[in-house]
Amino acid sequence: MRVCGDFQLPLHFNCSEKKFQMAKDEIPVRFGIMGCAEIARKVSRAIRLSPNSTLYAVASRSFEKAREFALQNNLPDDIKLYGDYTELLEDPFVDAVYLPLPTSLHLKWAVKSAQKRKHLLLEKPTALDVKELDEVLEACEANGVQFMDASMWYHHPRTEKMKDLLSNTELFGLVRSIHSSSSFCGTPQFLESNIRVKQDLDALGALGDTGWYCIGAILWAMDQKLPTTVTALPTVARNSAGVILSCSASLHWDDEQTVATFFCSFISHETMDLLVSGSNGTLWVEDFIIPYGENSAEFSFTTGARFLDLHVGWNVKPQEIRVDTPLPQESMMIQEFSGLVKGIKEQGSSPDGRWSCTSRVTQLVLDAVRKSIENFFEPVYM
């Protein structure tokens, strides 16, 4: 039985709701967390809130660190703690691994996880390049395990609602332009010592971190259609080790009248913007990656906008659309992932390839941006 303990979850989703759902769903997917990154705190809570999953084990490089993580997050006493990643993978009761290690360690541990037939929820950026990612995906395929990267925003009901509107020919029409921005202003301490600014740990820097979301959002709006041309724009900030702190790029599709641009940064105020303009409508969202609040999220949409007579105003203003969510988006992600895992385990389904594809096109574009930066902002043809 799951016990949430007396930890005060700082949200409005309570445990009783989950217990109720758990009664109908008796064999939860047992997660092992591999690496006690800051983000693992959020995901451990998401696993505990998701009705079809349970947090079974935590592994760190030392037993002490794993125990500290368990204490810090009020994990139940019966949680398995490992001071070695391999031990976690040897545990036959672990169904799935959530892997938030630094990017440079993804290849090794993701492949090992797959080989041990652990379903794989991999933190983004998925790999240092698509070659590495392909090794991971091949290992998952060879071992029949589900793959998903841990981009949470895809799983918020708002995202589906937005997609419905963008897919509506009458209300939205053809995509004409997309702009996305994802940034935060790192503290001096972050910029000095965080894993994400270290060449040997997360060499992709802001492009791999916040840029992953921008690229993902653009591809999401384009139904994962790979652009024909990717061009980095010539304003790039790097730290002394050469890690990207800020960059931007444009994406183009030869057979579409669509242009997409994005800006990602560790040295700019918090933004999570997505603006998608079509021939008949416009969609705006200012918090697409992490909603302002957990219970619901909003976006704005207009269609058929035109000027009043004399051009002294508009016939419509953007409509604000609120979408409630039954669980925080990260729990929605866990729930979806675990549903796929249960399908494989209990009904003999095949892994769902959709999430591998989504990650792969994102990684391909990310690689192209990096290549364009290295080639002095020359276009990269995909």
Next chain:
Amino acid sequence: MRVCGDFQLPLHFNCSEKKFQMAKDEIPVRFGIMGCAEIARKVSRAIRLSPNSTLYAVASRSFEKAREFALQNNLPDDIKLYGDYTELLEDPFVDAVYLPLPTSLHLKWAVKSAQKRKHLLLEKPTALDVKELDEVLEACEANGVQFMDASMWYHHPRTEKMKDLLSNTELFGLVRSIHSSSSFCGTPQFLESNIRVKQDLDALGALGDTGWYCIGAILWAMDQKLPTTVTALPTVARNSAGVILSCSASLHWDDEQTVATFFCSFISHETMDLLVSGSNGTLWVEDFIIPYGENSAEFSFTTGARFLDLHVGWNVKPQEIRVDTPLPQESMMIQEFSGLVKGIKEQGSSPDGRWSCTSRVTQLVLDAVRKSIENFFEPVYM
């Protein structure tokens, strides 16, 4: 004395207010409108609503057209009507000319206006290129007349309020990224026959029309600082005559960590977006060119945004800021222009060069975008 007649102005700014102001301001600037373009309807109303100006004359290529314009817009009976632009310029009572002719006619008639010592309010785009604009500006300077382009949004009190915030080091910090979008979806009739899609009349197409605003907004956010590099992005739509219907570009400043992008189009849903991100704050406005309504306008701003613990929400949401305006923004423009003209006429002031500079940097960047498009999207170094 000004008479507004019984024309029902479709707004909440009433004539009595103006008459009251007129009593204190006895010598209004007398405007002649040169060319009965659609936009002249809006500006004629703006002149009539502005407390320090009067609509004195209208000229068209034929007397009939001028009369039709006067009737259509319920202009007072004593308005002077001319069937020839030269006649308007010969009228010694005309203080200032508003010139909304097709862009290819700007050079000729703007220079003639200046030579006749008429102060010049010139519709945008100001010229086909900066060489032409320089001829216009030189003629204005040589004849001591005020120059201003008719970009109305600079004159809304909202714009000043936004600039105050962007200039606040603590709340906003350094500009990191700017994105602007200005578009509308032209009807088949517009795309077939409007002046703005004709090679011989408005060869700059969407770049000159909606792009003028995007470039202007970016430069406004950058305090009119010319970028070092301008690069058109490789998604351009043209009509069969080669006129640009849609394009986009990026701007860069060598000594700033700033990137700016814009999208302008005649084939995309109505947008007028401006997003400016700084190191400490973010500003959004969705109707920067023409506010949704005439009496007030809004924008959003956040500062000091960060995530809550566990990254499950934000500490702040964007604050919506409403700014009321005493007059529609186009009347604010007329009022400012007329104030400068009165200063020159009545107090011997020199023309204010600020507006020439604003137009000139905009035109320079516009030329660079066009050049980059012609050079297969190679960067243009300014």
